[in-house]
Amino acid sequence: MLCYAINVVQCRVLCDVILLILDIQNDNWMAGSPRDSGPMISKWEQLSLAPDLLRSLSKFGVGPPNKIQQRALPFLLRGADIIAQAPPTQERIAAYVIPAIQIAVTNISVRPPNRGPIVIMVSTTVDQATQAQRMIRDLGGPIGVRSALGVGATTNDLSQELRLLQQNMPHIICGTPQKLHALFTTPGGLVGSEVRFLVLDEVDQLIARNLHEFVFNIVKLLPPPRSRPLGPSTPTPGSTPGTISQSSFTSPFDSPNPGRRFSGLGPSPPAETNGTPQPIERQTALFSNTVPQDVLNLASAIQLREPVRVLVRRDGNVTHADTAQSSRGLRQFYLYLAFTAGGRSDPTAAAPGGGLGIIGSGRGASSAESAQAREWKLDALADLFDDVDVVQAVVHVGGMTALDSVVYKLASRGLEAVPLHGDMNAGTKLAALNKFRGASSMIMRQPAAKVLVVYDVQVKTPEVAHVPLIINYDLPKAxxxxxxxxxxxxxxxYSRAGVIVNFVTATGGDVEMLRSIECFYKIKCPEVPMSLRDIV
Incomplete structure (x- = not known):
């Protein structure tokens, strides 16, 4: 029933070889970006921060710089572009909020009134953008830094929002890619020619959700990247191991296939000088949970200049909740599906805008699987449910297309599939959860298993009682x-621990993500047995 993989022995050997290669690549990347890259700091006073900002940090009780702040801030405050890999935390947000406030404070008197924002922060999710804007409001508000939040629906009529922004132009604007794109590209929208600092957070997820086109269009409106060399106090290639020139750095994530790279954006429009001695130039900071090839491709496409690589290891840290998973005996497996894209082009995979931002190794890329491969994956999921006897199950998918396909496929097999996704309003989400928690339909002779198919929503334990089977149809992006x-x-x-089944395909970075999950949570997922009926 589950024989979709190649010979089990061959499959395991193949996985072991792939994981070994990934381990070697990770070691090589660490050799290129040493753990102690960049000057280390232990207190805010060691940084060249404005006195008002230092007082604000002290007033709000911000603790001493943590690992990501120690490694990123010295370079950001000197004007360097960076690519930082670190876990998504409040400390990571502070690592770009603090230099953003510093840049805003330094340039408030230079920028013409109501001309445009000085800093743009692009976050993949509303939650991350909101956290960043609140931190700016708390730390920068008392010292005269105005900020705004650009999230929500991108309606056709943005005139009211733009009018309010232009009446009290923010120095820093935070938001999601779609909304910021609308605010800057709508006729009469915000002006990008005064932007000195661009921040992209959660870049790997931004790419996986196919939001990079919005970023490309925003970048076209911004000043060009730094062209002149940084000051003598700034690390340069050869003087500090943390800074590595793009021309000389060879990353293990680099792809030999140029077709998998992002296309270049071309030269950015020149910024207005407004009488200043030198034209405005853009500094860029990329923060990401992981740094696959596509993140490096995007950095190249938006023309980062000699970016500093900053890496903060997770060090295998496991929270108390994570420890509870192991102690309570979760049984976690993987189902390896040994098929690839098969060479057939996928007409739905083409990106708008003439091919900019081709997804190659990024997770969630629709081009990674052919139509036939996706159909086989759906069949594997449906057959798995034929092999188990459960009352409830949760299936996590990685996109709306996958959600619709899974719901349709399971319903065609007689299962009661309930969709739940992030675009639903609160009432619709509650109705879906109530339907999943309620009694099965009595129309059928036998009660059908209820399957909650989830995308872009966090299903919390109080909302859903103990679930015997959870399937990661698409592995998480972080x-x-x-x-x-x-x-x-x-x-x-007093209940039996549930079973987790992780679908792992030969494309799209699934093997690497499963390896990361095993290392992070200190677990080992064996291959799923031929029959799950005895363990579920």
């Missing part, structure tokens, strides 16, 4: 998300 997905399967005091 290892931290895995803990939230499997939480409903954790055993209560």
């Amino acid at each position: 290892v931290e998300e895995y803990a939230h997905r499997v939480a409903p399967a954790i055993a209560s005091n």
